[in-house]
Amino acid sequence: MVGAGLAGALLATLLARRGWQVDVYEKRGDPRIQGFQGGRSINLALAERGLHALRLAGGDDEVMAQAVMMRGRMVHFLDGRTDLQRYGRDDSEVIWSVHRGELNVILLDIAQQAGARLHFHRGLASVDFDRRSVAFEDDRDGSLHESAFESLVGADGAGSALRSAMNAVSELGERTDFLGHSYKELEIPPTSDGGFSIEPNALHIWPRGRYMCIALPNDERTFTVTLFLPNEGDPAAGVPGFDTVRNGEQARALFERDFADALPLIPRLEHDFEHNPKGLLATLYLDRWHLDDRAVLLGDAAHAMVPFHGQGMNCAFEDCVALAEHLDSGADRAAAFAAFQAQRLPDSRAIQAMALENYLEMRDRVDNDDYLLQRALELR
Numbered sequence: 001m002v003g004a005g006l007a008g009a010l011l012a013t014l015l016a017r018r019g020w021q022v023d024v025y026e027k028r029g030d031p032r033i034q035g036f037q038g039g040r041s042i043n044l045a046l047a048e049r050g051l052h053a054l055r056l057a058g059g060d061d062e063v064m065a066q067a068v069m070m071r072g073r074m075v076h077f078l079d080g081r082t083d084l085q086r087y088g089r090d091d092s093e094v095i096w097s098v099h100r101g102e103l104n105v106i107l108l109d110i111a112q113q114a115g116a117r118l119h120f121h122r123g124l125a126s127v128d129f130d131r132r133s134v135a136f137e138d139d140r141d142g143s144l145h146e147s148a149f150e151s152l153v154g155a156d157g158a159g160s161a162l163r164s165a166m167n168a169v170s171e172l173g174e175r176t177d178f179l180g181h182s183y184k185e186l187e188i189p190p191t192s193d194g195g196f197s198i199e200p201n202a203l204h205i206w207p208r209g210r211y212m213c214i215a216l217p218n219d220e221r222t223f224t225v226t227l228f229l230p231n232e233g234d235p236a237a238g239v240p241g242f243d244t245v246r247n248g249e250q251a252r253a254l255f256e257r258d259f260a261d262a263l264p265l266i267p268r269l270e271h272d273f274e275h276n277p278k279g280l281l282a283t284l285y286l287d288r289w290h291l292d293d294r295a296v297l298l299g300d301a302a303h304a305m306v307p308f309h310g311q312g313m314n315c316a317f318e319d320c321v322a323l324a325e326h327l328d329s330g331a332d333r334a335a336a337f338a339a340f341q342a343q344r345l346p347d348s349r350a351i352q353a354m355a356l357e358n359y360l361e362m363r364d365r366v367d368n369d370d371y372l373l374q375r376a377l378e379l380r
């Protein structure tokens with residue numbers, strides 16, 4: 001398996017528990033030793049789809065012990081009013097905010113306990129599909145390490161190196177659509193007495209038409225704020241973009257104008273804005289996810305999506321369950337990979353489309369009176 005991120009570690013657990021021999025190669029170091037170095041989206045919304053997979057892997061109790069419940073969207077209007085829009089009728093229909101680094105550490109632990117062998121500092125360098133031989137590079141000294149394989153699983157994320165290697169021998173029909181919007185993460189620290197600064201059990205949204213901010217709670221009582229802006233603003237229409245909001249001072253001016261109630265909550269706004277990387281947003285489409293019985297892709301490597309439905313990880317976890325079940329079916333490996341693709345490719349396309357639609361909904365509709373009336377009627 002290539003990649004010991006969220007999908008790689010979960011699938012390794014599911015397969016090792018079924019008695020498969022699994023070796024997982026991860027290009028980064030072990031986050032349990034050197035701390036998590038994710039570099040993007042500090043926390044994630046975990047929904048029932050993902051939770052179901054965690055239950056099957058036996059990781060749900062530990063994950064839920066650090067999860068923060070989000071029972072709905074807390075919409076922050078321009079005038080400072082707020083409105084909680086529940087996701088369901090009651091607290092049986094909620095989503096959960098989980099810390100990406102803590103989640104990854106839990107998943108690595110359970111994968112190892114299940115018998116998967118984890119190899120860190122092993123970035124995929126090259127694959128010889130004819131000889132079924134793969135080479136990994138150690139990022140510390142550049143040394144190369146070869147291994148034989150029966151099948152490779154690509155859980156190495158949106159920039160998948162395995163996908164590139166597969167594409168080189170057989171076209172996968174790859175297409176990437178960039179959204180034209182990017183994001184920056186900022187932090188709301190705890191209050192001076194160690195509490196949450198705003199309502200903890202909600203996903204906060206500051207919708208502003210063509211752009212927005214969101215904030216998800218963390219169990220250490222901080223919030224991770226994500227500012228989504230177009231790459232190119234439209235000054236004539238008063239729409240900011242990352243081309244006009246380029247430094248901390250300009251970010252402060254934007255917050256003073258558009259997110260005034262959030263501004264006092266983010267004391268290190270300038271620092272965060274200038275030091276945190278800008279993340280790109282894109283949707284990845286493939287026509288094929290496998291190369292006969294030799295390689296298969298899943299998670300972001302197969303279908304990266306924009307984050308507005310909070311379903312990328314949840315969908316990746318569903319892939320893991322589906323692939324483990326198809327491999328168990330007794331079909332030969334190539335047929336199992338084909339059946340997995342036939343099941344999950346249309347599902348992932350649907351979720352990708354909903355994720356794109358939800359950007360419009362979150363940034364432009366949740367503060368709209370007609371929308372609020374419709375939601376109220378739906379929930380009655």
Ligand code: FAD
Nearest residue numbers: 003005006007027045123124156157299300310312313314
């Ligand atoms: P990744 O998590 O990217 O893991 C890939 C792993 O492979 C990494 O450990 C990486 O180091 C390793 N790797 C990469 N290249 C190599 C190589 N060459 N060799 C070996 N190893 C390699 N999803 C949700 O469900 N809910 C949310 O709320 C949510 N919010 C998000 C917010 C943002 C801003 C973003 C960007 C994404 C969000 N997502 C969310 C999506 C989610 O992050 C991804 O869908 C999820 O991480 C996919 O898991 P993965 O294991 O496929 O890939």
